[in-house]
Amino acid sequence: MKFIAKIAVAAAALAMLASPAMAEKVVKWKLAETWPSTLTPLASPPANLAKMVKEMSGGTFIIKVEGKEKHKAPLGILDMVKGGQYQMGHSGSYYWKGKDISTIFFTTIPFGMTTAEQYAWFYYDDGMKYMQQVYDKFKVLNFPGGNTGVQMGGWFKKEINSLDDLKGLKMRIPGLAGEVFAKLGVNVTNIPAGELYTSLDRGTIDALEWVGPGMDIKMGFHKIAPYYYTGWHEPASEMQFLINKRAFEKLSAEHKAILLTAMKAAAADMYYENFAASANAWEKMKTDFPNIKVKTFPLPVLKAMKKATDELLDSYAAKDPQFKEILESERRFMKKARQWTIISDYKYIQTSMEVE
C-alpha cells in the first residue's frame, strides 16, 4: 500500500470512531410479556419502556417487545428471562408462587396495601430490598411494572347472601385469593383468558374474577353474570419487569440508568392509564348496562375471607422464614400507612360525599 493510501485508511478508521453510531455498539434486547401485545393497559409499560429507552439512548439501546401471541408461553416468562432467551420480561410476580411463595408480596395480597401504601413500602421502606432478595435465587432483577389499583371482586351469576352460597360454587380465581375461596368451600379453577366467556356461558364455572371495569367490560361477562362484586383480594396489583442479571451487568452505566428510570416512569404511567380507563368504563357501564348489579360481599362472608387469608399467610410464614420476615415487614408498614390513608384520602372522600 502506498503511503497516501495508508493515510486514507487511517483517516477513514478514525472517522468511523468519530461517528456515534459506530463508536457505541447498538445493544439489542428482547422482552417477553405475559399478555397479548395489544392488551392495554397491561401491555403498555413494556411498549412505553421500549420507546423511552430508544429515544433516550439515541437509538443505541433497542428493546424488542414480544407478546404472548409470539412466544406462546405466558407463564414461562420467569424461566425464559432466567435462561437468557429474553433479557427482559413483563409479567406478574404472584404467578411464580409455585416457585417461591414470597413472590406474592410484590404483586398484592388479599386485604393488603393500596397502591400508594405499597409504593411507599417498595421505595421508602423495605419492599425493594426484599424484592431483590427473593428474585436473587433466580439470578434475575425485579422491578415494579405498573399498578392496576383496586381490582373488582368478580362476576357472579347469582347473588352471594351468605357463606352457604359459596359452598360448591365453581369459580375461576387465581393466586392466594383462590386458596382463600377454596378454604370457604368454593370449587376453584384457573382457566386461560381466551376461554373465560365460554366457560361462564356454558356453566363450567358460576363466577370469575378478572381485573376491573376498564378491562372486564370488553370481555362481555356482564351479559351472563350480572352481579359485580367490589374488591377485597387484589387491592393494588403491581406488574413486574424482570431482567436477566448477567445481561444487566453488561450494560454501560448510561444504559443502566436509562433502563431504571424508564421502568419507573412506565410503571407510574400504567396506574394513571388504568385509572382513567376504569373511570371511563365505569361511567359507560352505568349508562349502557344498567342491569349490572354492583354488590359488596356481606360482612360475615368478608370476615370469613379475612380470617382465611390470615390463617393462610400465617401457615406459609410457619414453614418459610423468608416469607415470615417479609410478612412481618408488610404488616408493620401497612398498619401505620393505613392510619394515614384513613385520615387523608378516605376522610377526604367521605367529606366530599357529605357536602354534596
Add this chain to the structure above:
Amino acid sequence: MKFIAKIAVAAAALAMLASPAMAEKVVKWKLAETWPSTLTPLASPPANLAKMVKEMSGGTFIIKVEGKEKHKAPLGILDMVKGGQYQMGHSGSYYWKGKDISTIFFTTIPFGMTTAEQYAWFYYDDGMKYMQQVYDKFKVLNFPGGNTGVQMGGWFKKEINSLDDLKGLKMRIPGLAGEVFAKLGVNVTNIPAGELYTSLDRGTIDALEWVGPGMDIKMGFHKIAPYYYTGWHEPASEMQFLINKRAFEKLSAEHKAILLTAMKAAAADMYYENFAASANAWEKMKTDFPNIKVKTFPLPVLKAMKKATDELLDSYAAKDPQFKEILESERRFMKKARQWTIISDYKYIQTSMEVE
C-alpha cells in the same frame, strides 16, 4: 508545515472528534426551586431529576439545582425561567394565580381531585393539553413535579364548632382556599415559612395551614395549636417543573427524551416519598404527641366551604373563557373519576375497616 506534520494534525483532530466528551458539548443548565434545597420531599424531585439526567446522559447534560437560600426569590421562579436566568424551575403552579387564575388547576383546587384522579386527568384526559395552553403565554413548558397527596386542613389554637368560630379568626392560608376562608369571615394572611411558628406563638395568627404530618411536625405547630383538621382544600397538590421553551428547543432529541422521562419518574417518586413520610410522622405523632386533637370541620362549616368554593370558581369562569373551559373539563372528569374512586379505593378501605 511538513506533510507528515499535516497528517499528525489531521489525525489528532479526528481523534478529538472520536472522543464522546469532545464530540458532544456538555449542556449545563441551572434550576431554581421555591424551596430551601434541604426541604424534602418538596426538594427531592429536582435533586433526583439532576442525578438521573446526569447518569442517563453519561455526563453530557448537567442540571445544577439552586434552592431559595441561593437565589432568594422563592416566588420569582416563573419570571426567572421565563427570562432565561434559569433554564428550569421547580415550584407550585397556584403561586402564579395572580398572573393567570387558570394556573391553579395544575396544583389542586378545594374539593377537587385526588392524586390518582388528577394524574389520570393530566395524562389520559385533557389536563396536559390545558397545562401547555396556559403556560404557552409565558413561553415556558410546564410538567407535573411531584404530588403531596391530601394535605391536612391546618393547625388551630381553638376548636371550630360553627361558622361563627371562623369570623375574625386570623389565619395563614394561601391560594383559593384563602379566598374561601375570607368569604366565610376569616382574616386571611400569607406569611413566609420561616416566620410561621413565631407568628402563631405571638398571636399574629390563630391558625395556619402547612402541608401534612410528614412536614408539619418538624415545624412544632402542635405545641401551640393542638387542633389538627383533616383536609378539604388541597386534596392532591402537584408541584411543577418549569422549562424555558427556547432552551428546551435547543436540546438534542436524546436530551429532550431524557429530561421528559426523568421528570415523570421524579414526580411519581415524590408521591411515594411523601406518603411514607406522612405515614411515619402520623404514627410518631400519635405516640409522641398524644395531646394533638385530630378533628374534621363540622358539616355546616364544610358545606359553607363547598358553597363558597363553587361560587368562587364560577365567578372566575364568568370572567375568563379559558378558566371556564378548563373548569368544565375538570368537573366532567372528576365526576366520573370520583365514582370509580368510591367503588374501588374508598369501598376497599371501608371493607378493610369493617372486617377488623
